[in-house]
Amino acid sequence: MRYYSTNRQAPAASLEEAVVKGLAGDRGLYMPERVPRLAPDTIARLKEMTFHDIACLVARAFFGEDIEADTLDAITRDTLAFDTPVVPVGDRIYSLELFHGPTLAFKDVGGRFMARLLGHFIRKEGAGRKVNVLVATSGDTGSAVANGFLGVEGIRVYVLYPKGKVSPIQECQFTTLGQNITALEVDGTFDDCQALVKSAFMDADLNRHMRLTSANSINVARFLPQSFYYFNAYARLDERGEADALVVSVPSGNFGNITAGLFAHAMGLPIRRFIAANNRNDVFLEYLRTGRYNPRPSVATIANAMDVGAPSNFARILDLYGSEGGDPYPRIRQLIAGHRYTDEQIADTMRRVYRSTGYVLDPHGACGYQGLADSLRPDETGVFLETAHPAKFKGTVDRILGSDIEIPAKLRAFMEGKKQSIELSKDFEGFKSFLMSR
Numbered sequence: 040m041r042y043y044s045t046n047r048q049a050p051a052a053s054l055e056e057a058v059v060k061g062l063a064g065d066r067g068l069y070m071p072e073r074v075p076r077l078a079p080d081t082i083a084r085l086k087e088m089t090f091h092d093i094a095c096l097v098a099r100a101f102f103g104e105d106i107e108a109d110t111l112d113a114i115t116r117d118t119l120a121f122d123t124p125v126v127p128v129g130d131r132i133y134s135l136e137l138f139h140g141p142t143l144a145f146k147d148v149g150g151r152f153m154a155r156l157l158g159h160f161i162r163k164e165g166a167g168r169k170v171n172v173l174v175a176t177s178g179d180t181g182s183a184v185a186n187g188f189l190g191v192e193g194i195r196v197y198v199l200y201p202k203g204k205v206s207p208i209q210e211c212q213f214t215t216l217g218q219n220i221t222a223l224e225v226d227g228t229f230d231d232c233q234a235l236v237k238s239a240f241m242d243a244d245l246n247r248h249m250r251l252t253s254a255n256s257i258n259v260a261r262f263l264p265q266s267f268y269y270f271n272a273y274a275r276l277d278e279r280g281e282a283d284a285l286v287v288s289v290p291s292g293n294f295g296n297i298t299a300g301l302f303a304h305a306m307g308l309p310i311r312r313f314i315a316a317n318n319r320n321d322v323f324l325e326y327l328r329t330g331r332y333n334p335r336p337s338v339a340t341i342a343n344a345m346d347v348g349a350p351s352n353f354a355r356i357l358d359l360y361g362s363e364g365g366d367p368y369p370r371i372r373q374l375i376a377g378h379r380y381t382d383e384q385i386a387d388t389m390r391r392v393y394r395s396t397g398y399v400l401d402p403h404g405a406c407g408y409q410g411l412a413d414s415l416r417p418d419e420t421g422v423f424l425e426t427a428h429p430a431k432f433k434g435t436v437d438r439i440l441g442s443d444i445e446i447p448a449k450l451r452a453f454m455e456g457k458k459q460s461i462e463l464s465k466d467f468e469g470f471k472s473f474l475m476s477r
């Protein structure tokens with residue numbers, strides 16, 4: 040399979056090139072040249088298959104031409120060392136729990152798959168070609184990527200995060216690991232961290248000195264594997280006879296997760312419609328309403344992993360529905376609805392659901408739940424993606440619910456580790472000389 044750039048100004052790439060480079064040379068995002076389709080009788084049989092078998096089937100459809108089947112299956116199975124169960128929460132509303140991985144958020148799936156795939160390509164190339172992964176994080180990405188890559192040979196990871204702006208629970212998940220993971224504490228904002236990473240990719244000296252790649256959700260190896268759990272959610276609901284008119288609601292920030300769902304749909308998965316559930320950062324909702332896309336600086340909310348003002352995967356959504364030259368807008372509006380929630384509304388939802396069902400939503404999942412509660416029609420079944428364990432946002436959740444939720448043992452183990460980080464200023468020269476010295 041070849042991968043083209045959404046900007047169409049860079050040559051098409053192999054899977055290996057697309058994964059190692061991350062972003063295309065013209066700053067576009069890589070897209071697979073074809074979306075493989077599963078036959079209807081395969082879809083009908085998904086309910087008889089396990090999550091692992093479903094994931095291997097989907098992985099082979101995308102990556103099967105480029106990686107030998109045994110290796111690909113091993114990478115896929117090893118990625119999914121945890122389940123993503125579908126749990127009933129309310130009337131015809133299910134939670135797709137994506138927080139059972141090592142860092143308790145959905146990003147574990149993409150982070151682990153990408154780490155294993157990149158590790159495979161580097162081993163294939165042979166010794167001496169170390170790859171350096173740069174990742175800017177506002178909290179959850181850094182932990183998923185760092186833990187996904189921990190101990191993977193031939194790869195060094197640098198996690199850049201804004202000093203004092205990441206919760207202690209999030210911070211300990213990437214600052215206590217050691218080995219091939221280096222945490223860089225930047226005296227600035229998340230945007231400053233992202234700017235440092237972008238400048239590094241553009242810098243000729245640095246690129247001569249070391250091989251750099253990105254592990255943000257722009258990487259095809261991070262976003263595509265997220266389609267695995269959409270297929271599994273469908274299968275598990277089909278098993279219950281509940282998959283006929285399925286609506287999937289995705290708490291969205293950079294729109295990588297929902298884009299993976301749209302790919303699953305394009306592969307033939309029968310999802311009736313999608314909901315992009317947003318906090319106050321609502322550029323996508325505005326696009327749905329007006330047809331105009333106006334990226335702008337993000338505003339801070341209690342669902343902070345979705346505080347994104349210029350969602351990078353928007354380019355992929357436009358491309359997916361506009362690749363035949365037509366206007367993607369009508370199709371996008373038909374398939375995806377948008378909802379937007381303020382912090383007060385998110386808190387109300389969390390309280391209401393907790394009191395009536397005992398289910399503890401995290402602030403991101405709450406947006407997804409409420410998108411369904413506000414729009415589900417009588418014949419539809421809804422699934423929202425519960426993207427993180429509520430304990431990752433314990434301060435906020437306890438304040439809203441008046442609770443004292445338990446911290447899972449996995450998370451406590453990180454909190455007991457010793458913090459190791461290197462402090463940097465937000466200016467590029469300092470960052471550059473640090474990397475040049477490595």
Ligand SMILES: *Cc1c(COP(=O)(O)O)cnc(C)c1O
Binds near residue numbers: 144179256290
């Ligand atoms: C990253 C993240 C999101 C947003 O996902 P995107 O793929 O960027 O849209 C939502 N919830 C949580 C908990 C996250 O960590």
